[in-house]
Amino acid sequence: MKDRTKRFKKYRVLLAMLVPGLLYLTVFNYIPMYGVLLAFKEYKITAGIMESPWVGLKYFRKAFEDPHFFVVVKNTIIISFYKLLFGFPVPILFAVLLNEIRNRTFKKWVQTISYLPHFMSWIVLSGIFITIFSMEGPINAIVKGMGHLPVIFMADERYFRTILVSTSIFQSFGWGSIIFLAAIASIDPQLGEAAIIDGAGRFKRMIYITLPMLVPVMSIMLILSMGTILDAGFDQIFNMYNPQVYDVSDIIDTYVYRIGLIDANYSYSTAVGLFKSVVALILIVGVNRSVKAIGGNEHTLW
Amino acid sequence: MVKNSRMSSRIADFVLYTGMFLVMVATLYPFWSQVVVSLQAGASTYSTGMMLFPKRITFEAYGLALHYKPLWIGYGNTILRTLMGVSLTLIITSMTAYPLSKKDLPFNRAFTGYMLLTMLFTGGLIPNYLLIRSLGMLDTIWSLVIPGMLSAFNVLIMRNFFKSVPESLEESATVDGAGHIRIFTSIILPLSMPVLATIALWVGVGHWNAWFDSLIYINDPRNQVLQVVLRKIIIENDTSNMAAMIQKMNTHAEYTSRQLQSTVIMLSVIPMLIVYPFVQKYFVQGVMIGAIKG
Numbered sequence: 001m002k003d004r005t006k007r008f009k010k011y012r013v014l015l016a017m018l019v020p021g022l023l024y025l026t027v028f029n030y031i032p033m034y035g036v037l038l039a040f041k042e043y044k045i046t047a048g049i050m051e052s053p054w055v056g057l058k059y060f061r062k063a064f065e066d067p068h069f070f071v072v073v074k075n076t077i078i079i080s081f082y083k084l085l086f087g088f089p090v091p092i093l094f095a096v097l098l099n100e101i102r103n104r105t106f107k108k109w110v111q112t113i114s115y116l117p118h119f120m121s122w123i124v125l126s127g128i129f130i131t132i133f134s135m136e137g138p139i140n141a142i143v144k145g146m147g148h149l150p151v152i153f154m155a156d157e158r159y160f161r162t163i164l165v166s167t168s169i170f171q172s173f174g175w176g177s178i179i180f181l182a183a184i185a186s187i188d189p190q191l192g193e194a195a196i197i198d199g200a201g202r203f204k205r206m207i208y209i210t211l212p213m214l215v216p217v218m219s220i221m222l223i224l225s226m227g228t229i230l231d232a233g234f235d236q237i238f239n240m241y242n243p244q245v246y247d248v249s250d251i252i253d254t255y256v257y258r259i260g261l262i263d264a265n266y267s268y269s270t271a272v273g274l275f276k277s278v279v280a281l282i283l284i285v286g287v288n289r290s291v292k293a294i295g296g297n298e299h300t301l302w
Numbered sequence: 303m304v305k306n307s308r309m310s311s312r313i314a315d316f317v318l319y320t321g322m323f324l325v326m327v328a329t330l331y332p333f334w335s336q337v338v339v340s341l342q343a344g345a346s347t348y349s350t351g352m353m354l355f356p357k358r359i360t361f362e363a364y365g366l367a368l369h370y371k372p373l374w375i376g377y378g379n380t381i382l383r384t385l386m387g388v389s390l391t392l393i394i395t396s397m398t399a400y401p402l403s404k405k406d407l408p409f410n411r412a413f414t415g416y417m418l419l420t421m422l423f424t425g426g427l428i429p430n431y432l433l434i435r436s437l438g439m440l441d442t443i444w445s446l447v448i449p450g451m452l453s454a455f456n457v458l459i460m461r462n463f464f465k466s467v468p469e470s471l472e473e474s475a476t477v478d479g480a481g482h483i484r485i486f487t488s489i490i491l492p493l494s495m496p497v498l499a500t501i502a503l504w505v506g507v508g509h510w511n512a513w514f515d516s517l518i519y520i521n522d523p524r525n526q527v528l529q530v531v532l533r534k535i536i537i538e539n540d541t542s543n544m545a546a547m548i549q550k551m552n553t554h555a556e557y558t559s560r561q562l563q564s565t566v567i568m569l570s571v572i573p574m575l576i577v578y579p580f581v582q583k584y585f586v587q588g589v590m591i592g593a594i595k596g
Contacts, residue, residue: 007408014401015495018413021355021398023453025420030424032433049432094325100318102323112582113326116333120571121511123529127536127567128332131339131560137355138335165446174329178589216579226585233515240536261518273426 039271059271068255069272078253079232084225087169091176092218096210098177098186100202111181114174122171126239129167130154145171155244164240164249168233184210220291227287230280245255272283310397333571339564340364363557363565376528378518379443383527384509387447387586391505392498395453399460400486417454425579434519445519446512446527456501463497464490503581510574532570536563 008015039059041052063069094114101107117125132154133139140150153159187210195205234253241249252272260269291297315376320334343358362469367373400409402414425433430449439445467490475485491498513529520526548557 004408007406011401011404011407011482014404014407017397017482017486018401021394021452021457022413022416024394025417028433028449029420029424030431032424035425035429035432038429038432048436049429097318098322100316101322102315103319106319106322110322110326110580113329115331115582115585116578119507119511119574121513123511123513123533123537124567124571125332127532127563128336129563130537132332132335134560136560170329170332173441178586202311239513239533256427261431265430266428270426270428273428277423277426284422 036270036274036277039274040266041267043266055267060269060275062268063272063275068250070251072250072255075249076230076232076253077097079237079249079251080162081298082161083166083233084229085167086165087172087176088222089227090145090169090173092180092214094173094213095177095184096206097182098181099210100206111174114177116174118175120171122235125167125171126236127241129163129240133163136255154240157186157245160241160245160249164233164237167240168236171236179221181215182212187213194254216294219294223287223294226279227284227293229283230276256279332441334568336564339561340568342561359557362562364569365563366544366548366551366557367565369551369568370566372523372526372531372543372545373522373528373569374580376526376531377526380510380528383443383446383512384506386443387451388502388506390447390451391456392502395456395501396491396494396498397484398452399457400464400490402457403461403464417457421454440519441522441525443525446515447509449515458503460494460497460501463494465491468557496587498585504586504588507585528570532566534565539563 035049038049038052040056041049042055042058043049044052045068047053058290068180098107098110101110102182131137135150135152139153144150151159154165191213193208195209200208230252232251234251234257237249237251238254238257241254253276256269256273256276259265321372330583338353338356341359341361342356343360343362368420386412398417400411403416407413424430425452433447434440439448471493472485475489479487511529512526513533515526516530517533520530535544539559541562544557544562
C-alpha cells in the first residue's frame with residue numbers, strides 16, 4: 001500500500017500526462033461503442049441515442065429478412081476470398097524472384113516502383129482504372145484490336161469482380177512483399193552454400209530452401225488475413241462500383257454506408273454494422289490465438 | 303557440364319530481369335497513361351487507346367485546370383489537415399506512450415488494456431457520425447483531424463521505442479535534477495526521432511489520401527479536401543463546374559472531359575511523386591518497426 005502511494009507520488013506528472021489520451025479514448029472510442037445500442041433502439045432525431053425507445057432485436061430480424069443483406073454478406077466473403085486466393089501468393093512469388101536479382105540498383109528500382117501504388121488513394125487509383133477500362137481506354141483498344149466489340153467493363157457483372165481483385169493486387173503486391181523480403185534476408189546463408197556444394201541450382205534452392213523457410217511467415221500472414229475477411233475493401237469498391245454492378249459488388253461496408261448516411265436509416269445501419277463488428281471480433285480473437293499457438297507472438301495484437 | 307549450367311543460369315537471369323522489367327512497366331503504365339492523356343492535344347484523346355506517347359503535346363488542359371478554384375481550395379485544406387493532423391497525432395501519441403513505457407507506473411496494465419480494447423471493437427459508422435455531429439464538429443477541420451488522432455497501434459509502437467532508451471540516461475538526468483517532463487522533452491523525444499518520423503510519415507500519407515471523413519462530415523465546398531474534389535471530377539464524372547468555368551474564360555483551348563480528369567489526377571499525385579522516392583525507405587523501416595513489438 002505504502003509502495004503504491006510512493007509510486008503515485010513519483011509518477012504524478014506522468015499520470016497527469018496520460019489524462020488527455022485516456023479522455024480521448026473515452027470520448028472517441030468508447031462513446032461510439034456505447035452508441036451501438038442504437039441497433040436495439042428506434043432512433044428519434046429529437047430524442048438522441050439515450051432517449052430513443054428500445055425495440056429489441058427488430059433491426060436484426062429486419063436484416064435476416066432482407067434479401068439484400070444476404071447478397072451483401074455473400075459478396076463480402078466472395079470478394080475477400082478471391083482477393084486472398086489470388087492476391088496472397090503474388091507478393092511471395094515477387095519477393096522470391098526479386099531475391100534472385102543480383103544487380104542492386106535494378107532491384108532497388110523495382111522495389112521502389114512496386115510500392116508506389118500503395119501510396120495512392122483509391123480515388124486516384126479508381127479514377128485511373130475507370131479510364132483504363134473505359135470504352136476508349138487501352139483495354140478496349142486491345143479488345144477491338146482482336147476483332148471483338150468493346151465492353152463496358154465497369155458496368156458488367158461478369159467482369160467487375162475480376163477487376164476488383166486484379167486492381168487490388170496491383171495496389172498491394174509490392175508493399176506486401178516487404179515482410180517476405182525481410183524473412184528471406186534473415187535466412188542463414190550457410191543453407192544456400194551447403195546446397196550449392198551439394199549441386200543444387202538456383203531453381204532448386206528456391207524451391208527447397210527459400211520457400212520452405214518462408215512457411216512460418218506465410219502461415220502467420222494467412223491466418224492474420226482471416227481476421228479481416230469481412231473487410232473486402234471499402235475504399236476500393238466504394239470508388240469503383242456503380243448501381244449496375246451492385247449485385248456482385250455491394251459489400252457490408254458499402255451497404256452500411258448507403259442505408260445509414262444516404263437513406264438515414266440509422267438504427268438499421270448500426271445493426272448491420274454491429275453484426276459485422278461482432279463477427280470480426282470473434283475472428284480476430286480466434287486468429288490471434290492461432291498465431292500464438294504456432295509461435296508467431298511478435299505478429300499478434302496483444 | 304559447367305558450361306551448360308552457366309548457360310542455363312544466363313537464360314534464367316534474362317527471363318528474370320525481363321520479367322521484373324515488365325512488372326515495373328505494368329506498375330507504371332496506369333500512371334503513365336494519365337500523363338499521355340493529359341498532354342495529348344485536343345479532341346484526339348478519344349482515340350488514345352494503347353497510345354504510349356502523346357502525338358502532339360499541349361499543356362492547355364493543365365492551364366485550364368490550374369484556373370479551377372476548388373482544386374486549390376482542396377489543396378489548401380488537404381495541406382492544412384495533414385499538418386494539423388500529424389502534429390496533433392505526434393503530441394498526443396507521445397504523451398500517452400511515455401507514461402505507459404514505465405513498467406512501474408501505477409495501473410499501467412489497466413490503462414494499457416483500456417487502450418488495447420479499442421483495437422478490437424469499434425462503434426461503427428453511424429455512432430461515430432452521431433458523435434461528431436453532437437460535438438458540433440460537422441463542417442469544421444476538427445472533424446478531419448480529431449477522430450483517429452490517437453490510435454492504440456501507434457502508441458504501442460512508440461511505447462516500445464521509448465522502452466528501448468537506456469534507463470541509465472534517465473537516471474543520470476534525474477540525478478542532475480531533471481524532472482519527468484524535462485527528461486521526456488530533452489532526452490526521450492530527441493532520441494526517438496526515427497519512430498517519430500516514421501509515424502509522422504504514416505499519418506501524413508493517411509491524411510493526404512483521406513477522403514471518406516471529408517465526404518461525410520464536410521458539406522461546405524470551402525472546407526472540402528483535395529481527394530473529395532477529385533472524386534467529384536473523376537469518379538462522379540462531374541466536370542460541369544470546370545466546363546462552366548472554362549466557358550467563362552472564353553479561351554480557344556481544345557480539351558475533352560477525360561483529358562481534364564487525367565490532368566487533375568496528375569496535379570494531385572505530382573507532389574506525392576516528388577516526395578515519394580526520398581521518404582520511401584522510412585516507410586519500409588516503419589513496416590519493420592511495426593512488425594517487432596514487445
